[in-house]
Amino acid sequence: MSDTNIDPGFPLVDLHRHLEGSIRLPTIQELAQRHGVAMPADDLDGLRPHVQAIRAQPGLMAFIKKIDLSIQILADLDACRRIAAECVRDVREEGIDYVEIRFSPRYMAGPHNLSPEGVVEAVADGVETEAHNIGIRANLIGIMSRTYGPEACWEELEALQAQAGRITAIDIAGDEAAWPANLFISHFHRARDLGWQVTAHAGEAAGPESVRTAIHDLGATRIGHALHAIEDPALMDYMAEQQVGVEISLTSNVQISAVPNYASHPIKTYIDRGMRVTLNTDDPSISRITLPHEYDVAAPAAGLTRREIHQIQRNGLAAAFLSEQLRATLTREKTKGL
């Protein structure tokens, strides 16, 4: 028996990976120095506890504070392009065949007052160029940061819309408890009119009603986290029946203290109920993890068998925002590569 739970004959995908949570630690240090950005420490070891979750954080917002600090180094559009390209290289290193990278242009633009439109263009350039160079497939998901409120989300949507053809899907993230999904219904209408797919962070820091709103009112065909869906059996059954993609990130969920440990994560229940569970990294640099870590360490610790983990790998491709044709191509390429 091989020592990994990843099936080498099937494509490996990461559907939920934040660019802002994927910045390499040495890049943070180097760009901080180059641009004279004040950091709590100058050396890597000193910097690490400030930008990485060494232990569980008291909640989602404490975790986000570490990302807040990491993005202070985005002093210009070159920095945005660079972290986008490095993210794609890291994805390849992890053995991932297809990735959906998500980012919030307004959030990235914030620290140095960059133009959100410019950020979208720089990120798309960085990802497309690097993906082409190293031969990997990557799509972009634009995030609206609800933390800034519905008005600011219109501006963020417009920044993404300026590069509409380079964006695959729309998402909403940030302070879910303070800004419920029903405030963003018209934003999602517009996004769907643009032909974008829809995923939404829901049920991470708010209850099952947040997941229901995301599916029924925002039009989400995938849900980020969906942890609180476990409180609502009818919702779980509906999600299983409709095959709503569930983007699970085990280590991230433990680190924000959404669950006390891997073993008490609802993932096992979701799989038993037939939900389309996928496994993803979320913020690999902040969490100090890779996707193989989630398959080989986190998933078994959450009580999953190898068979169930293989099914999760298949669910990932099924839930990916790809055409049926590309799905078949990825599978064929992987089989040929063996």
Ligand SMILES: [Zn+2]
């Ligand atoms: Zn996320």
